[in-house]
Amino acid sequence: MTEQDEAVSRWVWVIVQSDGSGEQFLGQVDGDLNISFIPAFPEKDAALMGLGRLAREKGMTYEAQAIRLDDLRARAGQNGFAVFVLDGEGRIVERH
Numbered sequence: 001m002t003e004q005d006e007a008v009s010r011w012v013w014v015i016v017q018s019d020g021s022g023e024q025f026l027g028q029v030d031g032d033l034n035i036s037f038i039p040a041f042p043e044k045d046a047a048l049m050g051l052g053r054l055a056r057e058k059g060m061t062y063e064a065q066a067i068r069l070d071d072l073r074a075r076a077g078q079n080g081f082a083v084f085v086l087d088g089e090g091r092i093v094e095r096h
Helices: 003-008 044-051 069-078
Strands: 011-018 023-025 028-030 035-041 061-068 082-086 092-095
Touching: 011 044, 011 069, 023 069, 035 044, 035 069, 044 061, 061 069, 069 082
Parallel strands: 035 082
Antiparallel strands: 011 023, 011 035, 011 061, 028 035, 082 092
């Protein structure tokens, strides 16, 4: 496995939202770039810190869950989303 393969198959943390009837990844829209994306974080602590900086809906519950980056990229792409890996401060570290 190459370094690039290892980089995209690593585990990241995403925020999952639920209204009680089902779960989905918490998506965001960057108005400046006009792009919909799913924020991912390298560590659980960063995801929990980042949650406070993300747009959320009332009535939803939120939790951090781990997923492989390659799986997240595939699911996001099927639904028209990019994946941005962010740090706990909300800065973009990687774009996929």
